[in-house]
Amino acid sequence: xxxDVIEAAADTQQMNMIQAINSALxxxxxxxxxxxxxxxxxxxxxxxxxxxxxxxxKYGKNRVFDTPITECGIIxxxxxxxxxxxxxxxxxxxxxxxxxxxxxxxxxxxxLRYRSAGEFISPMTVRSPFGGGIFGGQTHSQxxxxxxxxxxxxxxxxxxxxxxxxxxxxxxxxxxxPVIFFEPKRIYNGPFDGHYDSPAKSWAGxxxxxxxxxxxxxxxxxxRIARAGEALTILCYGxxxxxxxxxxxxxxxxxxxxxxxxxxxxxxxTIETSVRKTGRCLIVHEATRTSGFGAELLAQVQERCFYxxxxxxxxxxxxxxxxxxxxxxxxxxxxxxxxxxxxKIMKD
Amino acid sequence: xxxxHGSAGGEGQAGRNLPPLRLxxxxxxxxxxxxxxxxxxxxxxxxxxxxxxxxxxxxxMRDMAYGLVRVLDEEGRAAGPWDPRLPAETLLRMxxxxxxxRAFDARMFRAQRQGKTSFYMKSTGExxxxxxxxxxxSRDDMCFPSYRQQGILITRDWSIVDMMNQxxxxxxxxxxxxxxxxxxxxxxxxxxxxxxxxxxxxxQAVGWxxxxxxxxxxxxxxxxxxxxxxxxxxxxxxxxxxxxxxxPVIMNVVNNQWAISSFSGFAGAEATTFAxxxxxxxxxxxxxxGNDVLAVYAATRWAADRARANAGPTLxxxxxxxxxxxxxxxxxxxxxxxxxxSQWPLGDPIARLKQHCIAIGIWDEERHxxxxxxxxxxxxxxxxxxxxxxILGHGLHHPMESMFEDxxxxxxxxxxEQQQQMLDEWKAAGL
Numbered sequence: 177x178x179x180d181v182i183e184a185a186a187d188t189q190q191m192n193m194i195q196a197i198n199s200a201l202x203x204x205x206x207x208x209x210x211x212x213x214x215x216x217x218x219x220x221x222x223x224x225x226x227x228x229x230x231x232x233x234k235y236g237k238n239r240v241f242d243t244p245i246t247e248c249g250i251i252x253x254x255x256x257x258x259x260x261x262x263x264x265x266x267x268x269x270x271x272x273x274x275x276x277x278x279x280x281x282x283x284x285x286x287x288l289r290y291r292s293a294g295e296f297i298s299p300m301t302v303r304s305p306f307g308g309g310i311f312g313g314q315t316h317s318q319x320x321x322x323x324x325x326x327x328x329x330x331x332x333x334x335x336x337x338x339x340x341x342x343x344x345x346x347x348x349x350x351x352x353x354p355v356i357f358f359e360p361k362r363i364y365n366g367p368f369d370g371h372y373d374s375p376a377k378s379w380a381g382x383x384x385x386x387x388x389x390x391x392x393x394x395x396x397x398x399x400r401i402a403r404a405g406e407a408l409t410i411l412c413y414g415x416x417x418x419x420x421x422x423x424x425x426x427x428x429x430x431x432x433x434x435x436x437x438x439x440x441x442x443x444x445x446t447i448e449t450s451v452r453k454t455g456r457c458l459i460v461h462e463a464t465r466t467s468g469f470g471a472e473l474l475a476q477v478q479e480r481c482f483y484x485x486x487x488x489x490x491x492x493x494x495x496x497x498x499x500x501x502x503x504x505x506x507x508x509x510x511x512x513x514x515x516x517x518x519x520k521i522m523k524d
Numbered sequence: 525x526x527x528x529h530g531s532a533g534g535e536g537q538a539g540r541n542l543p544p545l546r547l548x549x550x551x552x553x554x555x556x557x558x559x560x561x562x563x564x565x566x567x568x569x570x571x572x573x574x575x576x577x578x579x580x581x582x583x584x585m586r587d588m589a590y591g592l593v594r595v596l597d598e599e600g601r602a603a604g605p606w607d608p609r610l611p612a613e614t615l616l617r618m619x620x621x622x623x624x625x626r627a628f629d630a631r632m633f634r635a636q637r638q639g640k641t642s643f644y645m646k647s648t649g650e651x652x653x654x655x656x657x658x659x660x661x662s663r664d665d666m667c668f669p670s671y672r673q674q675g676i677l678i679t680r681d682w683s684i685v686d687m688m689n690q691x692x693x694x695x696x697x698x699x700x701x702x703x704x705x706x707x708x709x710x711x712x713x714x715x716x717x718x719x720x721x722x723x724x725x726x727x728q729a730v731g732w733x734x735x736x737x738x739x740x741x742x743x744x745x746x747x748x749x750x751x752x753x754x755x756x757x758x759x760x761x762x763x764x765x766x767x768x769x770x771x772p773v774i775m776n777v778v779n780n781q782w783a784i785s786s787f788s789g790f791a792g793a794e795a796t797t798f799a800x801x802x803x804x805x806x807x808x809x810x811x812x813x814g815n816d817v818l819a820v821y822a823a824t825r826w827a828a829d830r831a832r833a834n835a836g837p838t839l840x841x842x843x844x845x846x847x848x849x850x851x852x853x854x855x856x857x858x859x860x861x862x863x864x865x866s867q868w869p870l871g872d873p874i875a876r877l878k879q880h881c882i883a884i885g886i887w888d889e890e891r892h893x894x895x896x897x898x899x900x901x902x903x904x905x906x907x908x909x910x911x912x913x914x915i916l917g918h919g920l921h922h923p924m925e926s927m928f929e930d931x932x933x934x935x936x937x938x939x940x941e942q943q944q945q946m947l948d949e950w951k952a953a954g955l
Contacts, residue, residue, distance in 0.1 A: 256731025
């Protein structure tokens with residue numbers, strides 16, 4: 177599949193991220209009768225976040241169906257459907273529930289092409305809402321992307337806008353390898369700048385909320401420069417892109433914000449070019465710090481840009497604790513901690 | 525530190541004169557040095573089991589999960605409603621496939637002992653489970669096997685040289701030497717890539733069957749696991765999915781009594797049968813003499829007809845015995861009675877079918893001996909052929925850079941970079 181093909185679609189419509197995801201599913205199901213959607217509550221009801229609303233009514237129960245509450249079973253069944261020749265898009269209701277499916281994802285879906293030398297493949301896309309900021313406590317807030325980026329044979333994708341969510345999800349579904357597609361649920365309905373006590377914003381009027389109604393792909397493995405700048409490079413993805421954008425704007429600093437969009441495969445060229453230009457690098461993610469994806473980013477930047485660096489690379493991440501409920505806003509890597517890290521990097 | 529829940533056996537319990545609780549840790553009937561003991565098995569006479577209609581409601585046939593379908597009796601006669609009444613030609617094919625599987629196992633076990641490969645797993649005593657099922661299924665039905673169903677590939681006339689290439693992990697191995705020996709994959713033979721992780725294939729088979737049903741196809745799926753791994757969550761997820769969607773799938777539990785050194789009691793055999801797992805899920809359950817290839821054939825055919833009639837899945841327990849060690853890395857004399865395999869009350873599957881064929885006048889000892897000799901020569905010649913492609917550890921493997929292929933459909937930059945780095949390092953080291 178040619179990654180450089182982005183098909184233009186003439187008609188656009190304002191969508192929030194849920195609507196964009198729903199539209200991606202609709203478009204791919206319409207084009208390919210082998211695409212099937214499955215998961216807990218995704219059928220008649222349309223999903224607890226409404227991402228699959230209307231799809232069963234449109235495509236029938238053979239292609240959009242509710243499943244028993246067994247994540248192991250959902251992913252195992254999706255592996256078998258993929259071996260048959262279907263292109264399953266299972267939903268795991270919250271990323272926090274994905275752990276019972278780990279063996280089927282890690283030892284089966286991710287390894288099938290390799291161990292059978294291409295006789296069997298697992299072209300599934302696992303959609304799952306992830307991340308915090310919704311008072312979900314430790315079982316509805318986690319960011320387990322680092323578990324999957326550590327696994328050979330699976331791609332990991334995280335959008336930050338409605339436009340990206342649709343284009344990346346279509347690319348993921350059409351990809352012939354298994355893709356973990358984590359959806360930052362805090363920004364389903366509007367961008368979140370990290371100021372939890374401010375009134376919630378919607379996607380209305382946001383440039384990235386004008387979404388083509390038809391088919392288009394954003395290639396996997398290509399980052400987006402969310403803001404061009406010269407002072408420092410900030411690597412982030414998902415909800416944190418918006419928190420970083422707001423913090424940078426508030427500080428009035430000329431940062432270059434790189435929205436990674438795909439963690440594996442990583443767009444190393446964009447990262448390297450940016451850090452070589454700015455000489456400074458901050459990494460921001462919600463996930464816990466130790467062995468988090470930020471550690472890999474830090475190692476890559478150090479290996480490739482060491483002689484261009486003018487300050488130590490910093491990380492702002494979730495703490496190495498379970499996600500707390502009442503102390504959510506102390507845990508969340510918000511504007512205060514990002515501002516402090518930027519100031520520290522810019523001091524030298 | 526205070527205990528918020530109060531101390532164990534707290535004040536409220538004192539003086540209540542309750543017996544101390546006991547933990548039950550299962551123990552097999554016989555250990556090394558002891559006589560084999562099969563007195564706890566209830567083995568009904570051949571032909572005694574009723575045969576329900578293929579579309580019977582699971583609730584109407586629960587007894588089948590606790591009985592034992594048997595066709596061949598002690599004199600080699602086929603009896604009762606489960607007798608598949610196969611033509612002589614099919615019976616002799618069955619016999620030949622079972623004998624070929626055993627000859628193949630013997631040759632490959634020896635190859636491992638000779639240092640030609642790292643690992644092997646024999647299916648001795650369990651040949652009927654694979655061969656009976658494979659003959660009862662259609663050639664295009666999809667099999668999701670575990671690691672002891674080499675008989676399926678052999679029954680589907682798959683190249684034994686190809687199987688040996690995989691075992692030797694040599695340059696002729698289509699899997700490029702990536703998998704442990706015997707973890708075959710043969711898409712053209714309807715044989716799914718074997719995983720080393722247990723029972724992961726169960727929900728996959730159900731998913732394949734669901735896809736076939738959703739597409740209005742006519743092919744069904746079958747899967748196999750051992751009794752030990754019915755304890756895995758995947759088994760129960762698969763049973764739930766199979767029941768909920770009435771998937772056209774046959775789920776086989778090969779109860780060979782031993783999971784490495786753990787006897788079937790550690791998977792729940794002291795409490796009930798494995799076929800009885802079906803009862804709780806509301807699916808059809810059959811319990812079959814797994815050393816009686818006619819019973820295996822008949823049960824599989826029943827389940828296949830049921831699935832094709834959209835009457836739902838079947839769980840079949842094949843009651844058999846693992847005659848050899850778990851693998852070449854295992855020595856069963858360290859944990860079980862040495863007499864068990866020779867005294868197994870359901871006999872040997874090949875000997876029983878041979879006895880039947882002789883009894884009905886289509887076979888004799890001379891022909892059997894000639895067949896065994898021919899098959900031994902056949903596998904010897906095949907092994908020589910495969911060894912021309914190399915044996916494990918003797919350099920004739922796929923090139924080292926092939927390690928990075930097939931991780932993804934297209935190799936991403938980080939794998940290309942690691943591949944190049946490896947080649948550069950070896951070159952720099954003068955290798």
